[in-house]
Amino acid sequence: xxxxxxxxxxxxxxxxxxxxxxxxxxxxxxxxxxxxxxxxxxxxxxxxxxxxxxxxxxxxxxxxxxxxxxxxxxxxxxxxxxxxxxxxxxxxxxxxxxxxxxxxxxxxxxxxxxxxxxxxxxxxxxxxxxxxxxxxxxxxxxxxxxxxxxxxxxxxxxxxxxxxxxxxxxxxxxxxxxxxxxxxxxxxxxxxxxxxxxxxxxxxxxxxxxxxxxxxxxxxxxxxxxxxxxxxxxxxxxxxxxxxxxxxxxxxxxxxxxxxxxxxxxxxxxxxxxxxxxxxxxxxxxxxxxxxxxxx
Amino acid sequence: xxxxxxxxxxxxxxxxxxxxxxxxxxxxxxxxxxxxxxxxxxxxxxxxxxxxxxxxxxxxxxxxxxxxxxxxxxxxxxxxxxxxxxxxxxxxxxxxxxxxxxxxxxxxxxxxxxxxxxxxxxxxxxxxxxxxxxxxxxxxxxxxxxxxxxxxxxxxxxxxxxxxx
Numbered sequence: 001x002x003x004x005x006x007x008x009x010x011x012x013x014x015x016x017x018x019x020x021x022x023x024x025x026x027x028x029x030x031x032x033x034x035x036x037x038x039x040x041x042x043x044x045x046x047x048x049x050x051x052x053x054x055x056x057x058x059x060x061x062x063x064x065x066x067x068x069x070x071x072x073x074x075x076x077x078x079x080x081x082x083x084x085x086x087x088x089x090x091x092x093x094x095x096x097x098x099x100x101x102x103x104x105x106x107x108x109x110x111x112x113x114x115x116x117x118x119x120x121x122x123x124x125x126x127x128x129x130x131x132x133x134x135x136x137x138x139x140x141x142x143x144x145x146x147x148x149x150x151x152x153x154x155x156x157x158x159x160x161x162x163x164x165x166x167x168x169x170x171x172x173x174x175x176x177x178x179x180x181x182x183x184x185x186x187x188x189x190x191x192x193x194x195x196x197x198x199x200x201x202x203x204x205x206x207x208x209x210x211x212x213x214x215x216x217x218x219x220x221x222x223x224x225x226x227x228x229x230x231x232x233x234x235x236x237x238x239x240x241x242x243x244x245x246x247x248x249x250x251x252x253x254x255x256x257x258x259x260x261x262x263x264x265x266x267x268x269x270x271x272x273x274x275x276x277x278x279x280x281x282x283x284x285x286x287x288x289x290x291x292x293x294x295x296x
Numbered sequence: 297x298x299x300x301x302x303x304x305x306x307x308x309x310x311x312x313x314x315x316x317x318x319x320x321x322x323x324x325x326x327x328x329x330x331x332x333x334x335x336x337x338x339x340x341x342x343x344x345x346x347x348x349x350x351x352x353x354x355x356x357x358x359x360x361x362x363x364x365x366x367x368x369x370x371x372x373x374x375x376x377x378x379x380x381x382x383x384x385x386x387x388x389x390x391x392x393x394x395x396x397x398x399x400x401x402x403x404x405x406x407x408x409x410x411x412x413x414x415x416x417x418x419x420x421x422x423x424x425x426x427x428x429x430x431x432x433x434x435x436x437x438x439x440x441x442x443x444x445x446x447x448x449x450x451x452x453x454x455x456x457x458x459x460x461x
Contacts, residue, residue: 005350052433052436052438052439112432113431113432113434114432114433114434115434117434117436118433118436138429138436138438138439138442139438140438156426156438156441156442156445174422174442174445174446174449193419193445193446193449211415211449211452211453230456290456
């Protein structure tokens with residue numbers, strides 16, 4: 001009898017201790033993958049409309065789109081994962097000059113909660129000179145090696161862009177946009193509650209920002225114009241003297257390298273800086289309110 | 297003297313009983329043996345029953361304990377996510393703003409404060425939308441990230457309103 005009691009309490013102790021490990025129950029992942037090659041003419045547009053999607057798009061020199069979509073569902077019960085895998089769909093449609101790729105989650109009316117972890121991954125090889133429209137909500141995207149026009153519309157999404165030239169227009173809210181090797185001809189952005197971390201190599205930039213955080217490394221740009229409210233702006237020019245500055249901050253502060261702080265003028269609640277080293281220098285024109293402008 | 301008398305009476309009675317032991321029954325020695333065997337079988341049955349009960353206890357109780365703790369963990373995490381609408385300091389700040397502006401203070405009518413309040417209202421609408429998504433998809437990492445961004449934004453806006461008043 002004593003032996004049985006000992007065994008009972010020993011088992012209970014072991015199970016209690018192993019509870020954290022036991023909590024990581026084995027999960028099953030099921031996938032469904034579709035691969036397609038889609039011919040596209042040079043003047044045609046790819047319009048991607050994503051929701052809770054990871055998008056990896058890379059430019060190449062071929063004249064067709066290579067598309068791979070992977071739907072995944074993960075759950076401890078494979079039956080549930082397989083059932084909910086069927087809730088994920090995509091559509092591919094051609095209308096005049098536009099190829100539209102869209103993903104969607106479609107549930108039967110009786111379903112009020114999804115039990116699996118659902119993921120959508122879209123991988124695209126895309127002709128680098130073609131026009132891309134990218135809309136993404138609650139997702140993330142990685143876009144590289146494009147030289148054509150890019151139109152982005154992001155909501156609660158992250159975007160990384162690298163080795164891009166051409167023209168970029170961006171609209172974003174509650175998003176984070178990071179990028180390097182940006183050699184665009186023009187970059188126009190309208191954003192709110194978003195964060196930008198960009199390395200600007202070339203081109204003209206216009207930001208209309210509200211409640212944002214802009215952190216820009218500046219190389220051989222032509223101009224940067226920031227018209228913002230309640231936005232922190234931080235600029236890292238390769239050399240302070242390589243740009244001309246027109247800065248205005250209402251109700252906020254301006255920070256310059258220590259040897260240039262005397263250039264900051266204060267009138268009431270406004271701080272301003274007007275610095276022109278050389279007429280040929282690119283112009284950095286920044287207006288914001290309440291937050292800070294920092295030039296390193 | 298009396299004790300001897302009692303002893304004699306007992307011995308006489310035993311002798312009488314011995315004489316009337318039924319002939320069809322097994323010998324007394326064998327009877328004792330049978331009784332001893334039956335007694336040991338009864339003990340064996342009891343031991344088996346105890347063993348089965350102990351085994352069930354070992355299996356069932358840990359299972360119940362684990363199930364209860366699993367449910368507690370799940371409901372705790374759901375509770376944690378559902379309570380993330382506004383932090384306590386932000387709630388206190390909102391209450392402060394309401395009390396302050398209830399007296400029709402001139403600062404509350406300024407364009408800056410009105411704009412920020414409108415901002416807060418719009419972000420609350422987006423927050424409701426995301427909460428519905430979280431109810432549907434569970435604690436999806438992207439949706440939680442989206443919710444955090446709105447809440448951080450709301451905290452900044454509330455701070456800006458308080459600083460302006």
